[in-house]
Amino acid sequence: MNVQFFAHLIDLAGTSSCTVSGPADVTSLVQHLCTTYGAQLASQLLDQTGQPLHDDLFVLVNGRHIRQLQGLATPLQENDTIAFVPMVEAG
Amino acid sequence: MILPDSEFKGTDGFYARQVILPEIGLQGQARLQQSRVLVIGAGGLGSPILMALAGAGIGHLTLVDQDTVSASNLNRQFLYTAADIGQPKATIARERLLAYHPDIEVVALDQTFTTELARHVIPDHDLVVAAVDNRGARRLINRACYQLGKPWIDGGVRGFSGSVAVYRPGETACYDCRFDLVEEDPMAAPVVETGADLPAAPIGALGVTASVIGSLEADLALCLLLGLGDPLQGEMLYYHGRTLDFQRVPIAARPDCPICGHHQTDPTR
Numbered sequence: 001m002n003v004q005f006f007a008h009l010i011d012l013a014g015t016s017s018c019t020v021s022g023p024a025d026v027t028s029l030v031q032h033l034c035t036t037y038g039a040q041l042a043s044q045l046l047d048q049t050g051q052p053l054h055d056d057l058f059v060l061v062n063g064r065h066i067r068q069l070q071g072l073a074t075p076l077q078e079n080d081t082i083a084f085v086p087m088v089e090a091g
Numbered sequence: 092m093i094l095p096d097s098e099f100k101g102t103d104g105f106y107a108r109q110v111i112l113p114e115i116g117l118q119g120q121a122r123l124q125q126s127r128v129l130v131i132g133a134g135g136l137g138s139p140i141l142m143a144l145a146g147a148g149i150g151h152l153t154l155v156d157q158d159t160v161s162a163s164n165l166n167r168q169f170l171y172t173a174a175d176i177g178q179p180k181a182t183i184a185r186e187r188l189l190a191y192h193p194d195i196e197v198v199a200l201d202q203t204f205t206t207e208l209a210r211h212v213i214p215d216h217d218l219v220v221a222a223v224d225n226r227g228a229r230r231l232i233n234r235a236c237y238q239l240g241k242p243w244i245d246g247g248v249r250g251f252s253g254s255v256a257v258y259r260p261g262e263t264a265c266y267d268c269r270f271d272l273v274e275e276d277p278m279a280a281p282v283v284e285t286g287a288d289l290p291a292a293p294i295g296a297l298g299v300t301a302s303v304i305g306s307l308e309a310d311l312a313l314c315l316l317l318g319l320g321d322p323l324q325g326e327m328l329y330y331h332g333r334t335l336d337f338q339r340v341p342i343a344a345r346p347d348c349p350i351c352g353h354h355q356t357d358p359t360r
């Protein structure tokens with residue numbers, strides 16, 4: 001699956017996109033990314049209690065909010081595109 | 092002040108270098124001169140937006156900002172100088188814009204942008220450009236613009252990155268729907284009118300990022316006002332200043348959105 005990062009997540013992951021194989025749902029993918037890219041990215045993907053997801057972040061699977069799908073349990077297929085999009089709100 | 096045609100045609104006129112563009116011409120320039128744009132916020136994003144729109148000859152600008160100029164604004168808010176610290180932004184911004192282009196009309200409102208003010212001022216404008224710093228203000232602008240059928244342009248920054256979007260009632264998903272805020276209580280995110288310097292922990296802000304994002308908002312405004320179409324077509328654009336990535340994000344609307352749902356003809360837009 002194709003994973004895309006936006007805004008400051010690009011700095012923390014060191015890339016704007018990557019290819020991942022294996023995770024069966026969004027929770028597993030987030031865990032995989034936290035392991036792969038380390039604590040700094042994890043701090044922006046997870047909330048204060050260490051659970052997905054951070055308040056300022058929304059996740060799209062093929063352009064649809066996971067909240068409109070099955071949330072963190074949304075199943076993932078190998079050809080899916082998953083976007084991690086932070087809210088960018090200062091002016 | 093309405094400029095005679097000779098001001099457009101003359102090689103020294105304010106708009107001489109843009110009326111020769113095929114996308115603008117005399118007709119497009121007249122269209123810009125007849126346009127009325129409301130800019131909410133005269134801070135980091137507002138500075139480049141207002142200067143670009145005044146420079147392009149938008150005939151009427153209304154700007155709203157309740158804040159006063161502070162020293163920490165001056166790494167990015169180039170409408171102001173050190174001598175303006177403590178002065179109301181909207182009033183000073185109006186003076187600067189009229190000094191730059193005395194041919195346009197500028198109305199300055201030194202007040203908080205509330206629902207009541209939105210209903211009062213938005214109908215007199217063709218387009219709303221947001222340059223605000225919080226979610227509550229964006230949700231307020233979104234609701235008012237969709238109720239009144241006016242397009243609005245949004246921008247936001249965070250460090251080296253930023254994003255822009257165009258919201259067109261009847262054509263695109265609205266802000267709440269795009270960020271899936273529909274289930275959230277609108278009052279849970281009150282309008283925090285603090286300029287760019289938020290109370291508890293100030294958010295980092297960089298002049299170059301605000302200039303890029305504000306300029307993109309102004310570009311979108313000119314495209315819409317000139318009838319050149321909406322370049323984003325329902326997508327958001329993210330920019331990153333360290334990698335120079337420009338990424339587009341298509342985001343589906345919610346067909347059941349209480350703000351824009353009944354306007355939607357195509358749920359993928």
Ligand SMILES: [Zn+2]
Binds near residue numbers: 344348350351
């Ligand atoms: Zn909506």
